[in-house]
Amino acid sequence: MATTHGFELIEERNIPEINTLARLYRHHKSGAQVLSLINDDENKVFGVSFATPPEDSTGIAHIMEHSVLCGSRKYPLKEPFVELIKGSLKTFVNAMTFPDKTIYPVASQNVKDLYNLTDVYLDAVFYPRITPETLMQEGWHYELEDKGQPLQYKGVVFNEMKGNYSSPDSMLYEYTTQTLFPDTVYGLDSGGDPAAIPNLNYEDFRAFHDTFYHPSNAQIVMYGDHDPEERLRYLDSWLKDFDAIKVEPKMPLQPRFTQPRREVRYYGAGDDADGRKAYVKLSWLLTDESDPETNMALDILSHMLAGTPASPLRKALIDSGLGEDIVGGGVDNNIRESSYSIGLKGVQPGDEDKVEALILDTLKDLAKNGFPQDQVEASLNTIEFNLRESNFGGYPRGIVYMIGALQTWLYGKDPLEPLAYEKPLQAIKTRLSNHEYVFANLIKQYMLDNPHRVTLIMLPSATWQSERDEAERARLDAARARMSDADLDQIISETKKLKEMQVTPDSPEALATIPTLTLADLEKKSKAIPITVIDDGATVLHHDLATNGIAYLDVSFDLRGLSPADVPYVGLLGNVLLEMGTDKEDFVSLSRRIGRKTGGVRSSAVNTVTRNEREAVSRFFLRGKSTVAQFDDLLDILRDVLTTAKLDNKERFKQIVLEEKAGMESGLVPSGHAFANSRLKASFNRSDWASEQMGGVSYLFFLRKLAERADGDWVSVLADLRRVRDALVTRESLIANITIDGDNWQALQPKLNSFINQLPITNYAPSDWPEGGDAVNEGLAIPAQVNYVGKGADLYALGHKLHGSWFAVQNWLRTTYLWERIRVQGGAYGGFCTFDALSGTFTYLSYRDPNLLGTVNNYDGTAEFIRAHTPDKAEVERTIIGVIGNLDAYMLPDAKGWTSLNRYLTHTTEEQRQQIRDEVLGTTAKDFEAFAEIADEVAKHGRVVVVGSPAAIEKANAEKGGDWLTVTKVL
Numbered sequence: 001m002a003t004t005h006g007f008e009l010i011e012e013r014n015i016p017e018i019n020t021l022a023r024l025y026r027h028h029k030s031g032a033q034v035l036s037l038i039n040d041d042e043n044k045v046f047g048v049s050f051a052t053p054p055e056d057s058t059g060i061a062h063i064m065e066h067s068v069l070c071g072s073r074k075y076p077l078k079e080p081f082v083e084l085i086k087g088s089l090k091t092f093v094n095a096m097t098f099p100d101k102t103i104y105p106v107a108s109q110n111v112k113d114l115y116n117l118t119d120v121y122l123d124a125v126f127y128p129r130i131t132p133e134t135l136m137q138e139g140w141h142y143e144l145e146d147k148g149q150p151l152q153y154k155g156v157v158f159n160e161m162k163g164n165y166s167s168p169d170s171m172l173y174e175y176t177t178q179t180l181f182p183d184t185v186y187g188l189d190s191g192g193d194p195a196a197i198p199n200l201n202y203e204d205f206r207a208f209h210d211t212f213y214h215p216s217n218a219q220i221v222m223y224g225d226h227d228p229e230e231r232l233r234y235l236d237s238w239l240k241d242f243d244a245i246k247v248e249p250k251m252p253l254q255p256r257f258t259q260p261r262r263e264v265r266y267y268g269a270g271d272d273a274d275g276r277k278a279y280v281k282l283s284w285l286l287t288d289e290s291d292p293e294t295n296m297a298l299d300i301l302s303h304m305l306a307g308t309p310a311s312p313l314r315k316a317l318i319d320s321g322l323g324e325d326i327v328g329g330g331v332d333n334n335i336r337e338s339s340y341s342i343g344l345k346g347v348q349p350g351d352e353d354k355v356e357a358l359i360l361d362t363l364k365d366l367a368k369n370g371f372p373q374d375q376v377e378a379s380l381n382t383i384e385f386n387l388r389e390s391n392f393g394g395y396p397r398g399i400v401y402m403i404g405a406l407q408t409w410l411y412g413k414d415p416l417e418p419l420a421y422e423k424p425l426q427a428i429k430t431r432l433s434n435h436e437y438v439f440a441n442l443i444k445q446y447m448l449d450n451p452h453r454v455t456l457i458m459l460p461s462a463t464w465q466s467e468r469d470e471a472e473r474a475r476l477d478a479a480r481a482r483m484s485d486a487d488l489d490q491i492i493s494e495t496k497k498l499k500e501m502q503v504t505p506d507s508p509e510a511l512a513t514i515p516t517l518t519l520a521d522l523e524k525k526s527k528a529i530p531i532t533v534i535d536d537g538a539t540v541l542h543h544d545l546a547t548n549g550i551a552y553l554d555v556s557f558d559l560r561g562l563s564p565a566d567v568p569y570v571g572l573l574g575n576v577l578l579e580m581g582t583d584k585e586d587f588v589s590l591s592r593r594i595g596r597k598t599g600g601v602r603s604s605a606v607n608t609v610t611r612n613e614r615e616a617v618s619r620f621f622l623r624g625k626s627t628v629a630q631f632d633d634l635l636d637i638l639r640d641v642l643t644t645a646k647l648d649n650k651e652r653f654k655q656i657v658l659e660e661k662a663g664m665e666s667g668l669v670p671s672g673h674a675f676a677n678s679r680l681k682a683s684f685n686r687s688d689w690a691s692e693q694m695g696g697v698s699y700l701f702f703l704r705k706l707a708e709r710a711d712g713d714w715v716s717v718l719a720d721l722r723r724v725r726d727a728l729v730t731r732e733s734l735i736a737n738i739t740i741d742g743d744n745w746q747a748l749q750p751k752l753n754s755f756i757n758q759l760p761i762t763n764y765a766p767s768d769w770p771e772g773g774d775a776v777n778e779g780l781a782i783p784a785q786v787n788y789v790g791k792g793a794d795l796y797a798l799g800h801k802l803h804g805s806w807f808a809v810q811n812w813l814r815t816t817y818l819w820e821r822i823r824v825q826g827g828a829y830g831g832f833c834t835f836d837a838l839s840g841t842f843t844y845l846s847y848r849d850p851n852l853l854g855t856v857n858n859y860d861g862t863a864e865f866i867r868a869h870t871p872d873k874a875e876v877e878r879t880i881i882g883v884i885g886n887l888d889a890y891m892l893p894d895a896k897g898w899t900s901l902n903r904y905l906t907h908t909t910e911e912q913r914q915q916i917r918d919e920v921l922g923t924t925a926k927d928f929e930a931f932a933e934i935a936d937e938v939a940k941h942g943r944v945v946v947v948g949s950p951a952a953i954e955k956a957n958a959e960k961g962g963d964w965l966t967v968t969k970v971l
Contacts, residue, residue, distance in 0.1 A: 059192015574603020
């Protein structure tokens with residue numbers, strides 16, 4: 001067979017569904033497989049994946065993912081990954097560890113930049129400098145600075161996974177895979193169990209790379225509009241130095257159970273275990289079937305069962321009152337054998353049997369009687385709309401397609417079948433049109449008649465966490481007892497050596513190896529998004545963009561018409577309008593109508609300020625999308641929910657409140673940094689105060705009281721709901737935002753005008769909201785092993801005027817000082833800073849952080865670092881490039897329309913955007929020095945908010961004098 005640049009073409013196939021010509025190759029010398037996806041997408045992608053099944057739960061695959069990015073043959077830096085993103089136009093850079101594979105994807109709109117990213121990643125995976133210190137830093141190590149101190153474990157992944165094991169929802173997922181796949185690699189924790197991570201030694205770690213990180217075990221994807229032949233030439237330059245070997249990753253099938261099993265596990269509930277409830281979850285191992293039709297049918301079935309609040313299985317669980325919110329509710333097909341899970345959280349201990357029986361009885365009824373026709377149509381339309389739209393938000397399409405291809409490719413099957421959805425979709429439609437019981441039969445085959453089922457019960461425990469902590473302490477004490485003085489001296493020496501290595505800057509020669517763009521490669525002018533403002537009784541914004549026949553419509557109302565006491569209701573308002581039904585249909589019929597007739601309707605809120613006046617902008621949105629042919633249906637639905645939503649269903653309302661509360665509580669541990677940031681910013685201005693009331697800790701407290709009020713004083717709650725709806729829905733404050741091409745807009749504009757004219761007019765008047773919240777330092781206590789530490793200030797209130805160079809300094813701090821001090825040295829999973837150019841709020845944040853006061857001290861040392869390490873010209877330029885990449889982020893048409901709307905709301909002009917861009921491009925080292933003064937003031941005047949463990953908060957207060965943090969128990 002003929003070869004091109006060392007590659008044999010195995011298959012060429014056109015995939016019209018994704019407008020792509022796919023070519024599958026095998027590299028003759030190295031054995032690497034390459035999938036080249038050729039299309040007109042300017043957001044180009046490279047990704048390399050390796051099968052990496054672990055043999056234990058030490059987190060070896062996860063730690064390796066971190067470690068290969070810590071220096072390599074061509075790029076002998078401590079963190080080439082960080083240096084790379086500092087000066088890249090990347091639209092995506094990351095790495096991901098799955099239970100049986102590790103993926104390294106990058107994306108960029110600039111072809112030179114894409115190859116720069118690819119070069120660093122290929123050198124990282126094939127030629128990493130994996131030293132003992134790398135494992136110590138990224139995985140785990142003993143830390144001891146003085147013999148009088150207790151021995152500790154430190155490490156980035158160690159602390160990341162401590163955060164993971166502090167989240168009950170994360171533990172539920174781990175327990176699910178452990179119990180469903182007890183005899184395979186999938187029963188292990190590829191991320192790493194903190195109790196097992198210290199079992200990993202350097203020799204096994206090195207051997208893992210030698211075994212799996214070879215081209216013969218690699219699957220490479222290149223995607224986009226760049227030269228397909230150059231892809232092969234370039235990849236051959238990397239692969240030609242390797243000879244093919246035999247790699248045999250062990251990913252066996254799970255032996256099937258002969259009867260269902262029940263497993264009981266526990267999660268840490270702190271000192272509030274008596275007030276916490278159980279999780280109950282049923283899971284089935286489905287199939288390793290690669291047949292696209294079967295897999296698509298299972299995905300559609302999953303959506304039909306629990307994809308919306310009106311789905312019959314989800315509705316049965318919520319209506320039962322046995323729990324507060326569902327868990328699971330979907331097919332997991334990212335490993336060799338797919339599975340399905342569904343259950344409830346917030347279950348009273350003792351009700352586990354009732355939950356299990358309800359799930360099975362509901363499935364039996366659906367298998368016997370089938371689904372309502374409108375439910376089938378709604379789910380089928382939803383899945384088909386999503387497939388055709390191919391809108392994955394911030395994820396580049398090429399990366400999503402890569403992950404999809406690996407669902408079969410990793411296991412030796414056709415990688416293109418998961419991407420070509422038209423044939424299986426039409427086959428399912430044909431079977432349905434022939435009145436075949438497609439989905440009822442799937443329930444019977446894969447669930448009711450399937451003995452490979454696990455009922456997992458997870459109970460709250462007051463001692464689960466303390467027992468793990470005590471076991472860790474005992475293990476450390478035992479290790480120390482076995483150590484001689486010489487051993488302790490060696491650990492102290494290693495700790496010192498590691499810290500010195502972490503603070504020692506890379507040499508200029510090493511930094512110079514990183515490939516980078518130049519300022520000459522950058523666009524000097526900002527790119528405008530087309531916008532036409534029409535003011536005819538209401539404000540309509542139109543964005544003339546090609547959307548492939550999809551209309552994106554946002555309908556918004558001013559929230560300033562609400563009283564301060566009513567603002568928290570906004571967090572619930574979208575669910576109340578969309579999930580309680582209308583005067584003419586219950587919420588089940590409404591939900592199915594949305595699914596059948598549109599691409600979806602969702603709600604959101606925007607809280608920001610205008611650029612010059614800094615006036616609060618707070619608006620509620622219903623965001624819908626449909627084909628042009630469905631636009632009348634979309635408008636009818638929006639009109640019905642806005643004007644005739646049925647608010648008086650007490651039981652349904654309480655269900656919504658409990659689901660929302662449960663979701664907020666589940667998010668506290670995995671997203672503690674977001675809660676800290678929201679609480680921190682809330683003290684600075686009206687809009688951030690409102691945002692925290694609608695979605696922060698204050699909102700969680702509101703929901704808890706509201707659930708009680710709904711039971712004890714429903715009349716007043718109903719009066720609140722009606723008052724909020726009536727105050728909000730008024731033509732006077734309406735802004736409609738539509739993204740569609742000009743030709744279709746001509747046909748849709750009269751329909752939109754008619755919709756607007758049917759909305760009520762009320763006496764709209766803005767309310768007086770608080771300027772902000774309490775400015776004290778706060779400690780928000782949750783049962784967690786890690787902390788989320790924030791500190792921030794309003795730079796404008798401190799007297800500073802915005803300059804574009806601040807963005808460059810922020811980018812630099814995130815990728816140098818904060819990365820090194822908070823993550824590398826401190827052991828947190830993340831440390832970064834944020835800046836809102838509109839409000840002026842600057843915040844530092846850490847993520848899954850073992851420290852508290854040490855992190856705050858590091859924040860306060862920012863100015864000193866800037867003065868001591870002012871970047872040279874080359875580093876300033878790299879930082880500028882990274883900022884321009886952020887300013888020019890890749891956006892699909894709906895995101896462009898939304899971004900333009902936000903510029904309109906904040907009075908941001910193209911001239912102002914260009915000025916900021918010019919200031920970024922003109923940034924010099926002097927601007928960094930000037931920012932040091934700002935950092936000094938943040939250190940002096942900034943407010944601290946910590947979401948973290950009670951012990952850490954108590955310890956910080958003891959060291960600071962007793963009441964440095966005002967303590968509030970959140971969970």
